[in-house]
Structure formats: structure tokens, C-alpha cells
Amino acid sequence: SRQWRGVIEEYRERLPVSATTPVVTLREGGTPLVPAQVLSERTGCEVHLKVEGANPTGSFKDRGMTMAISRAKEEGAQAVICASTGNTSASAAAYAVRGGMVCAVLVPTGKIALGKMGQALVHGARILEVDGNFDDCLDLARGLSEKYPVALVNSVNPARIEGQKTGAFEVVDMLGDAPDIHVLPVGNAGNITAYWRGYREYADTTSPLGAPATRTPRMWGFQASGAAPIVRGEPVRNPATLATAIRIGNPASWTQAEAARDESGGIIDEVTDREILSAYRLLAAQEGVFVEPASAASVAGLLKAAARGEVDPGQRIVCTVTGNGLKDPDWAVAGAPPPITVPVNADAAAERLGLA
Ligand code: F0G
Numbered sequence: 304s305r306q307w308r309g310v311i312e313e314y315r316e317r318l319p320v321s322a323t324t325p326v327v328t329l330r331e332g333g334t335p336l337v338p339a340q341v342l343s344e345r346t347g348c349e350v351h352l353k354v355e356g357a358n359p360t361g362s363f364k365d366r367g368m369t370m371a372i373s374r375a376k377e378e379g380a381q382a383v384i385c386a387s388t389g390n391t392s393a394s395a396a397a398y399a400v401r402g403g404m405v406c407a408v409l410v411p412t413g414k415i416a417l418g419k420m421g422q423a424l425v426h427g428a429r430i431l432e433v434d435g436n437f438d439d440c441l442d443l444a445r446g447l448s449e450k451y452p453v454a455l456v457n458s459v460n461p462a463r464i465e466g467q468k469t470g471a472f473e474v475v476d477m478l479g480d481a482p483d484i485h486v487l488p489v490g491n492a493g494n495i496t497a498y499w500r501g502y503r504e505y506a507d508t509t510s511p512l513g514a515p516a517t518r519t520p521r522m523w524g525f526q527a528s529g530a531a532p533i534v535r536g537e538p539v540r541n542p543a544t545l546a547t548a549i550r551i552g553n554p555a556s557w558t559q560a561e562a563a564r565d566e567s568g569g570i571i572d573e574v575t576d577r578e579i580l581s582a583y584r585l586l587a588a589q590e591g592v593f594v595e596p597a598s599a600a601s602v603a604g605l606l607k608a609a610a611r612g613e614v615d616p617g618q619r620i621v622c623t624v625t626g627n628g629l630k631d632p633d634w635a636v637a638g639a640p641p642p643i644t645v646p647v648n649a650d651a652a653a654e655r656l657g658l659a
Contacts, residue, residue, distance in 0.1 A: 471501025
């Protein structure tokens, strides 16, 4: 047996790296594909969770960041910059440390989960809080990268999408073929773009590398109702959702997400914050998988479609759950019954536990 080497070494032949690219890695990827028993029962399907919270910084961003930072280092960059709703900044900060680079991040003031802010801080990123939303932060980061010697590592950087497509490769490698449906939360729309590219490449019979998959899945993406520009068909000026990771009103990969939907015969729909929280609690309490609220949008979408009778039974479905629940524990604590205090006394403890 050997240790998983990270997505660049595991999928080197399918990624834009050369023998001389300096590989900056925290051995990301190789994340669990967990059978979801309760979701399978509810939908009459075979549902799996791709648990991306198991990545080194706790989200799927690490797959793209190992590529973006490695390529930036290859090109001689000494500093990188990103706009973020939290996870990209956490990942960029960690990989910049590994690559010996300075990292600057632009985040919307007051709209970043505490755990993610803590990650950027502890990895030594230079953090600017912007009096605006994510879309404003991305405009600013793009402008800075055009004028100053700093590499942009948002998903508008093609290396990011290349790295993130490995999520689809892993699903096929684990299941033996593509699923019928792949479900994702959609924010800036980079990840649905990346998965679709990965599935297409793996099913491309003209590839000299071979085709591990015989088919591609339908891509299902879900936005939060208060931040659903693709569903509305126009940018949302003041996006609002408790799922701060996907609080985005004008996604950078908008057209690519629509292409993924249309080419795959899929959908992009919305879920309410209430549906997101309900899926968030179900995942934790019934599947044993603790994700952050934005991640639960995929599962919320699947449950919504199933309740409407739009999910034919017997299908194989993969939901990517994008980030670790520990990043944003406020929602785990809020609304839960508070712990009970007991003296150091077995009888009292047993009574409170309902054992006596
Ligand atoms: N889930 C989580 C946990 C995220 O952090 C993000 C995006 C998404 C889903 C949506 O993915 O943008 O590729 O459609 N977070 C970015 C960030 C915007 O800055 O961390 P997407």
C-alpha cells in the first residue's frame, strides 16, 4: 500500500503540467465516496456523497489550488491574490505557504464563516475586507492582477478548473463508470464546469489516454434562492443566503455552467435557505456527514426534485458535498437543544441520559 500522492501526481497525464512544473501539494483529493443510506431510501436510488470536506483545508478548492499555485510558481510568481466567500482564501493561503509565496485575499466584510477567516489568518494571508459582496471582490482582484505583479487564483484561472475536474475522475475510478446524475451546489459556477469537463474527458473515446467511462452523467446544479442568478436569468445585485459560500450574484463561469446543464441534459434550479438547513441537519443527524450549509444545497436539491417526483428510481446519483461542517459551526449550534449540566455523579448522569 502507498499514500495518496495528491491530484497532480495521481492524474498527471490528464493535467496541464510538465516534468519541470514544481508540484505544490498537500496531498489533496482521494476523498471518500460514502454510500448515503437514508438518501437512497428516500429517493429509491443509489446515492453517494463525495465528501470534499476531507481535503487538507476542508473543501474542494484544494484540487484546483494545487494546480493554480504550482503553475503560478512555475511562472515565477511571488504573490497570489483571490476574492473569496471563504474557502478559496483558506485554500490559497495554505498552498501559498507551501509554495513560498505571499497570499492576498479580498473578502466581503462580515460575510465569511469564522473558521475560514481563521484559516486565512493562521496561514499568514494578507486579508482585505471589502465593503461589498463577492462579485465586487472578484472585480477588484481581477483588476489588481492585471495591473500589478500578482497571480489571480480564482476559478477564472484555467488551472483551477483543470485541478477540480479530478473530482469527476475519482468518482468514475471508484464506481467503475459515471453515475446517472451528479449533483452540486453552484456559486461562482467553477466546480460544475470542472466536473463536467472531467466527465467528458473520461468518456472521450478519441483520447490517446483511453476512456475509463462509457458515458457522462446529467449535471444537476443548485443555487440558493436568494442568490440564484442563473435560475433567474440575470445577475442578482444583492445576493442573500445563510449559505455564505454561495452568496454570489454574478458567477464568473455562468456560460460554462449553462453549457454543462444543456450538454448533459441536466438542470440548474434553486433551493431555499430552509431547504438547505433541513438537508444540512439530515446529513449530520442521519448520514453522519457534517458539511457546511452551502454544501447541503446539492442534497437539498436532490430531495426537492425527489419530492416532486422528478427522480426516477433505480438511478445511481452522486452528490458532491463541498466543504467541512467545522468551518461554519454556528448553524450546528443554533437551534439545537443546549447540553445538560450534571454533577460528577453516575446516578444523576444516568438519570439525565434516560438510562436509569
Ligand atoms: N460549496 C462551497 C463550500 C464553496 O465554498 C463554494 C464556492 C461552492 C460550493 C460553489 O462552488 O463557486 O465553484 O460554484 N466558494 C468560493 C469561495 C466562491 O470563494 O470559496 P463554485
